[in-house]
Amino acid sequence: CGSGSRGFRFDFTLGYRGKRKVDGEPRExxxxxxYTGTPYDTPVDGDPLHTDLTTYTAxxxxxxxxxxxxxxxxxxxxxxGVAYHKVGDVSFTENxxxxxxxxxxxxxxxxxxxxxxxxxxxxxxxxxxxxYRYIDMGSATSGRVDSSGYANPRVKIDDIAAxxxxxxxxxxxxxxxxxxxx
Numbered sequence: 001c002g003s004g005s006r007g008f009r010f011d012f013t014l015g016y017r018g019k020r021k022v023d024g025e026p027r028e029x030x031x032x033x034x035y036t037g038t039p040y041d042t043p044v045d046g047d048p049l050h051t052d053l054t055t056y057t058a059x060x061x062x063x064x065x066x067x068x069x070x071x072x073x074x075x076x077x078x079x080x081g082v083a084y085h086k087v088g089d090v091s092f093t094e095n096x097x098x099x100x101x102x103x104x105x106x107x108x109x110x111x112x113x114x115x116x117x118x119x120x121x122x123x124x125x126x127x128x129x130x131x132y133r134y135i136d137m138g139s140a141t142s143g144r145v146d147s148s149g150y151a152n153p154r155v156k157i158d159d160i161a162a163x164x165x166x167x168x169x170x171x172x173x174x175x176x177x178x179x180x181x182x
Contacts, residue, residue, distance in 0.1 A: 007065040013079075015057035019088075022051050022157060049155060051104070052088040055137055057081060057111055065119075073127075077115035083160070084108055085140035090155045100146040102155060109138025109160075119170065127170040136161045 025048060059081035066074045090102040117131025142155040 007067075009063040009065065009075075011061050011063075013057075013059045013061060015055075015059070017053075017055040017057075017162075019052045019054045022053050024049055024157075049090055049092055051090040051142065051155070051157075053140060053157060053160070054086040055140075055160065056084045057135070057137060059111060059113060059135075061113070061115070063115065071121040073119045073121070075115075075117060075119065075131075077113075079111075079113035079115065079133075079135070081111045081113075082108055083111040083137035085137070085157075085160070087140050087142050087155075087157065090142045100148050100150070102146050102152050103143035105141055105143040105154075107138075107140045109140065111135065111137045117166075125172045127172075129166070129168045129170050131166050131168075133164045133166065134161065135164065 059079040061077055061079035063075045063077035066076065085107045086104065087107070088104045090104070113133050113135040115131055115133045117129060119127040119129050122128055137160040139160060140157045144151050144154055146152055
């Protein structure tokens with residue numbers, strides 16, 4: 001029960017992942033010599049970087065119910081959408097001589113998700129939903145200008161993803177015979 005046409009259901013979800021700290025080790029980066037135009041790699045001495053990240057998502061999801069076993073209906077799903085990331089100012093606190101911070105930035109990334117779970121029929125209209133979702137929200141970057149006005153390489157935060165477990169309630173509106181009146 002709980003399926004749309006031929007076992008498919010659709011939904012649109014908005015998500016919010018509040019400000020969370022991001023700490024990391026910068027990698028080597030490439031700089032181009034302004035006089036010769038020659039690129040060269042610049043090693044990073046291991047100073048940790050610190051920033052924060054806030055993410056908003058908008059996802060269109062489709063689910064396929066795999067059949068009904070008593071009151072249980074397992075399902076799988078896929079979602080496509082976008083993630084809007086807000087990266088805070090980036091600081092490098094382990095180096096006492098480096099007090100500048102690189103400005104934050106906002107980015108829009110492609111997002112996708114995979115879902116699986118099951119619905120448990122509580123009544124003709126209510127379904128308890130237990131599920132898992134893996135969501136990949138792409139990547140985000142900082143700005144380039146530091147607090148002294150100098151241009152820097154962007155700090156890139158790769159592989160923004162989450163494993164989520166959920167418990168929810170689906171309720172079907174409409175006529176009383178619309179859901180599982182067998």
